[in-house]
Amino acid sequence: MNNVTPFPRKDTSVYTVEQLAAMGDDEFNRLVTDNLKATMRWKSPFQQDAVVRRTLLSLVAKLHATDATLRIQAEDPTVSVERYESAQSFRRHLLAAVDVTERRASFLIPRAAREASEWKTLLHEVLDELVDTEFDDVLDEFDIPFADGMSLRMWRDARIVKDPSRAVPVKELAA
Structure with a gap:
């Protein structure tokens, strides 16, 4: 060889x-x-x-x-x-x-930044599962640990303002 x-x-x-x-x-x-x-x-x-x-x-x-x-x-x-x-x-x-x-x-990334990133990833997944379902009211009850006083719904609304493509499409009713 x-x-x-x-x-x-x-x-x-x-x-x-x-x-x-x-x-x-x-x-x-x-x-x-x-x-x-x-x-x-x-x-x-x-x-x-x-x-x-x-x-x-x-x-x-x-x-x-x-x-x-x-x-x-x-x-x-x-x-x-x-x-x-x-x-x-x-x-x-x-x-x-x-x-x-x-x-x-x-x-080398500070622990707090890593944890916030992991929370955000999890919250994106939770939002995608809960929005416009029978459990939609949970969005008002869940407070985000890294954003004082912000509910999951408030966080979702801010997320949509930053990037409108993240909005869940409205389902149209059949005529």
Whole structure:
């Protein structure tokens, strides 16, 4: 089996967070994927607060480029099976790096913001199930935990003002 990898392996841990933050996008993007194993280490400079979201964006952009390359290679009869499998292997490694970095970035989001986001998601689901049903009156009785004194109906009305497409269509009666 061929041990030669088409991707350079560099020690990216020699960079400080400050150096990474000051880098231009092209150089930063190249360094992020030079050594994915080093990039995804928990104590890697790429996983630190100041640059972790930038790292994630860079990895996701590389993932999209890799997917495009794989689509082209899949239809190109001149691409060897080994080369295609190597690209697929890189994609799997890239997905692992995206997963680790995504978890790290979400870990850095304050707990209160995460909880509010989870509540909003749940409330969207509840609203979609309750609006214009026999249980519609529950919307007036349920107070939202992260919005003092706001009922679920008031929250729904504010949601419709912000985005009218969220309004539940009125059912027309047959003539």
